[in-house]
Amino acid sequence: MNEHDEITALCHGDREAWTGFYERVYPTMLAYARRRLGSRDAASDAVAEALARTVATVARMSSLDVSPEAWAYGILRHVVHDVWRRRGRERRSVVPLSPAGPDPTESVGLSDEHRVVRQAFNQLSGADREVLELRVIAHLSSEEVAAILDMSPGAVRMAQARALTRLRATLMSDGEDDD
């Protein structure tokens, strides 16, 4: 099924098309949300919410000439921001029992190389991480990332090149430290 046929099927509420779409984007969306929200539970809540909103707004998507993936990621990004805002409000009114941090189960089962790359990736700025995730992990085009991040496609390509340069530098300096 090509992209146009898929969009048509999604717009017509074709259950098979939606299930295929969910299965395709779920792992990368979950990873994206998990890196921003910490826990797997919060991430899976956010992805479920984003995908449900994607279904509800599919008519608008079809009129905007964007891929379903880009549309879903754009929504997920808003959902993650909403969670952050909510957490900010809750922190002001409730004293947390324990400081929030990354999910301790995240690094379980990772090889040394993967752990090193993840550490280097986590040292990048939020903007660098976001552009790399959308381009490299979610496989979105620079035009689609530009639409999501409200930048020009050229600026996205530049940001990606800079983020890769910084990641490379971090990896090399970490390697030297280890030596």
Place this chain on the structure above:
Amino acid sequence: MISDEELIRRLRSALAEPSAAPDVRTMEGLTRELASLNSERNGHVRHAGTITSLRRMAGRRVSTFTMMIAATLLVGGVAAAAVATDTLPGPARAIAWDLGLPVTSPKLYQARQVVSHLQLSLRSHDRRSTTSLGRTLARDLKKLDAGDLSQIQSTADQLLEKAGVNAVTSVTITPPSILGGGGGVLPLIPGAGTSTSGQSSETTTTTTLLPGVPVPTLNGALDLGSAPKSTTSSITASN
């Protein structure tokens, strides 16, 4: 020095989430939203959206009950204003239609919208969109009743021909009632024979059976009643 390609490969490998499948709650959300989407497409109202929007505007202190009343008044006011001009949006149109108000039926309205989009698409020579809209129109036409179909059919036929989409001929045959279990006793229909209604493209064939002719039922039993019998089969052809 690591090349960009190598760096991207390592990054993909390190950040990839182990193949996770959507959980049950996510799939339930899909089912719910699809039901809602299909219900909207069929012209039903999604009250929750209106109530949520009002609640967002009014803040959290207002009760759901108050919000429901406000939403009903809002929707009702808009609908009342729009009924007079027949410019209702889809969901309100469905309600007005169900209430018997003098508005165009949602199905005909939907088909007219597609006709309008198809005309634009043909004018702009957008082949892909034309084919897609043509198929949608052919499908929508099948859902119309004879009265609605007669209002739109000639225009639709011309457009479908230009779009290169074959209008699907729908033939609905109502089986004779003699197949029912009640012994097949039907009222006498005066003026038996064949009549054709040109406007609705509906051909009605009425056959009067001779009095006293036994009519077999599903279980093979014979109805020996002597009342005159007739069967009616209705063939609707939409081209």
